[in-house]
Amino acid sequence: xxxxxxxxxxxxxxxxxxxxxxxxxxxxxxxxxxxxxxxxxxxxxxxxxxxxxxxxxxxxxxxxxxxxxxxxxxxxxxxxxxxxxxxxxxxxxxxxxxxxxxxxxxxxxxxxxxxxxxxxxxxxxxxxxxxxxxxxxxxxxxxxxxxxxxxxxxxxxxxxxxxxxxxxxxxxxxxxxxxxxxxxxxxxxxxxxxxxxxxxxxxxxxxxxxxxxxxxxxxxxxxxxxxxxxxxxxxxxxxxxxxxxxxxxxxxxxxxxxxxxxxxxxxxxxxxxxxxxxxxxxxxxxxxxxxxxxxxxxxxxxxxxxxxxxxxxxxxxxxxxxxxxxxxxxxxxxxxxxxxxxxxxxxxxxxxxxxxxx
Amino acid sequence: xxxxxxxxxxxxxxxxxxxxxxxxxxxxxxxxxxxxxxxxxxxxxxxxxxxxxxxxxxxxxxxxxxxxxxxxxxxxxxxxxxxxxxxxxxxxxxxxxxxxxxxxxxxxxxxxxxxxxxxxxxxxxxxxxxxxxxxxxxxxxxxxxxxxxxxxxxxxxxxxxxxxxxxxxxxxxxxxxxxxxxxxxxxxxxxxxxxxxxxxxxxxxxxxxxxxxxxxxxxxxxxxxxxxxxxxxxxxxxxxxxxxxxxxxxxxxxxxxxxxxxx
Numbered sequence: 256x257x258x259x260x261x262x263x264x265x266x267x268x269x270x271x272x273x274x275x276x277x278x279x280x281x282x283x284x285x286x287x288x289x290x291x292x293x294x295x296x297x298x299x300x301x302x303x304x305x306x307x308x309x310x311x312x313x314x315x316x317x318x319x320x321x322x323x324x325x326x327x328x329x330x331x332x333x334x335x336x337x338x339x340x341x342x343x344x345x346x347x348x349x350x351x352x353x354x355x356x357x358x359x360x361x362x363x364x365x366x367x368x369x370x371x372x373x374x375x376x377x378x379x380x381x382x383x384x385x386x387x388x389x390x391x392x393x394x395x396x397x398x399x400x401x402x403x404x405x406x407x408x409x410x411x412x413x414x415x416x417x418x419x420x421x422x423x424x425x426x427x428x429x430x431x432x433x434x435x436x437x438x439x440x441x442x443x444x445x446x447x448x449x450x451x452x453x454x455x456x457x458x459x460x461x462x463x464x465x466x467x468x469x470x471x472x473x474x475x476x477x478x479x480x481x482x483x484x485x486x487x488x489x490x491x492x493x494x495x496x497x498x499x500x501x502x503x504x505x506x507x508x509x510x511x512x513x514x515x516x517x518x519x520x521x522x523x524x525x526x527x528x529x530x531x532x533x534x535x536x537x538x539x540x541x542x543x544x545x546x547x548x549x550x551x552x553x554x555x556x557x558x559x560x561x562x563x564x565x566x567x568x569x570x571x572x573x574x575x576x577x578x579x580x581x582x583x584x585x586x587x588x589x590x591x592x593x594x595x596x597x598x599x600x601x602x603x604x605x606x607x608x609x610x611x612x613x
Numbered sequence: 614x615x616x617x618x619x620x621x622x623x624x625x626x627x628x629x630x631x632x633x634x635x636x637x638x639x640x641x642x643x644x645x646x647x648x649x650x651x652x653x654x655x656x657x658x659x660x661x662x663x664x665x666x667x668x669x670x671x672x673x674x675x676x677x678x679x680x681x682x683x684x685x686x687x688x689x690x691x692x693x694x695x696x697x698x699x700x701x702x703x704x705x706x707x708x709x710x711x712x713x714x715x716x717x718x719x720x721x722x723x724x725x726x727x728x729x730x731x732x733x734x735x736x737x738x739x740x741x742x743x744x745x746x747x748x749x750x751x752x753x754x755x756x757x758x759x760x761x762x763x764x765x766x767x768x769x770x771x772x773x774x775x776x777x778x779x780x781x782x783x784x785x786x787x788x789x790x791x792x793x794x795x796x797x798x799x800x801x802x803x804x805x806x807x808x809x810x811x812x813x814x815x816x817x818x819x820x821x822x823x824x825x826x827x828x829x830x831x832x833x834x835x836x837x838x839x840x841x842x843x844x845x846x847x848x849x850x851x852x853x854x855x856x857x858x859x860x861x862x863x864x865x866x867x868x869x870x871x872x873x874x875x876x
Contacts (some may be wrong), residue, residue, distance in 0.1 A: 471800075472809060483818075486798040497691035497702025507694075516687060523818040553817050564686060566823035569816065577823070578686055581830030588834050592841040595755075599845055602757060 262301040265338040288478040300463040308371040311345040315420040316377025320411040321347045323448035327455040328535035373404035378413040381428030407441040415445035422556035423572040443474040447550035484521035487529035518562040520549030634763035635747040640733040655862040673717040680710040734767035779835035790821040
């Protein structure tokens with residue numbers, strides 16, 4: 256069965272009214288960061304565009320990104336899955352398995368070359384021995400599917416940066432998908448996992464406008480990754496005031512003070528958690544009292560402990576307390592200086608004596 | 614009262630550098646001018662702009678370090694542990710840090726300008742072989758080893774190197790990473806775009822911060838060594854290196870100007 260229905264037709268077929276459809280489009284426009292006046296464009300796109308075929312590949316991952324994806328509230332996951340995209344291959348959600356499923360993937364490459372979106376979850380190992388599906392290495396499958404894709408969406412920190420598998424010492428030689436593709440446009444949606452609405456929002460943007468959203472210098476969509484958590488944090492006022500949680504059981508923690516001193520990575524993390532929040536806008540880690548662990552940043556597993564502020568030694572995965580190290584170095588230098596000064600005085604006295612004797 | 618009329622050609626005691634070292638052979642068209650003041654022979658070494666830079670820079674570093682440590686690890690909480698409304702401790706600390714950072718940056722640019730416009734003591738040329746030869750002799754001198762370190766009127770070569778590595782390169786690192794972080798909340802502005810390339814050299818936001826922290830502590834290490842060696846120089850050579858950073862004049866030891874040691 257060929258699917259040539261537009262998104263609008265698919266929605267009507269699934270029992271939605273036109274009013275529901277328009278609501279969905281307006282909400283979608285808001286999620287994409289568009290102005291209200293632009294929601295017309297979204298409606299028009301949804302009325303005329305057919306559903307976009309999507310192939311969802313999983314490599315060295317934990318399926319956490321898929322889990323996050325199926326919890327999207329706006330646009331609703333079912334409306335994305337049933338109306339906006341046509342999910343041709345997914346290891347989590349598809350009914351068939353084995354050769355039947357692999358054949359479906361090959362069929363997409365044949366039928367929709369240059370038209371489908373390739374979603375990738377998980378890093379790809381350099382060493383094929385660590386990941387092969389159906390006897391074909393992850394690298395090979397990815398390269399084949401990437402070459403025919405309209406765009407690649409790298410879901411999660413693993414596919415975007417390498418993630419946990421690439422953390423030191425990286426036994427599998429895990430690499431982000433960007434290391435294996437050159438010509439296909441690629442969009443990074445980092446996070447461990449990414450926010451569900453961001454995941455669906457990116458797909459929705461591609462469907463609506465037929466191209467990738469505006470990306471920042473690291474390849475992330477600006478609409479969702481332009482702000483630091485710290486700058487949008489609901490606890491920011493406590494930071495500026497100098498009111499900090501010292502430990503998780505103190506009065507400050509009860510009062511909702513800033514989590515900076517218990518290791519919050521908000522000041523170095525770009526994501527929209529503080530604006531969009533999680534589970535349909537209910538809360539996000541900092542609001543719930545846990546410091547941000549910086550999961551959407553590159554190499555976050557190697558950025559030191561979650562609940563301590565540290566500085567990283569460039570070129571290594573070692574993190575240290577810069578003030579303790581600095582104080583120690585300055586202390587040692589001062590001690591050395593004292594010894595050297597004593598030596599200088601002694602040497603001068605000796606030299607003077609020798610000079611006198613001459 | 615105007616400037617004291619100083620004899621520019623004191624009779625007899627003018628030093629003639631017999632040994633060519635990295636200092637005396639550098640900019641030979643600009644010989645060191647000696648003057649006698651009271652009973653000493655002095656040389657004008659640090660020009661006024663350099664002295665101004667030195668003290669502005671020193672004050673900036675102290676303020677930046679104190680506020681910087683607080684920003685990195687707030688060691689004190691707000692006085693009124695109530696709602697955020699009542700205090701702005703971190704806010705003010707950051708404000709002072711940023712304000713001082715702009716002064717620090719301005720002083721750095723000012724100093725770089727004087728690398729071109731200043732006298733021969735305000736610059737150095739590491740491409741000359743004799744510079745490295747003298748550096749090696751200076752290292753031996755500091756390690757109490759037998760050495761042939763010549764007498765320098767200005768800095769010794771090792772000192773020049775330490776300023777370039779700790780102070781100027783260090784300044785560049787903290788300025789670049791600092792401004793990158795400063796403009797992080799306004800990524801779309803022209804100012805932020807001027808520093809958008811910084812993460813390609815120093816790594817992401819977290820690594821830029823780390824560079825900033827480590828370099829700040831390198832400055833502290835530098836201060837310990839710099840202050841100690843300045844006092845040591847004054848003690849050994851009796852050249853007035855401490856007061857020279859106020860007056861600009863360094864006293865030349867009698868030895869250096871050819872006088873015999875007297876009891």
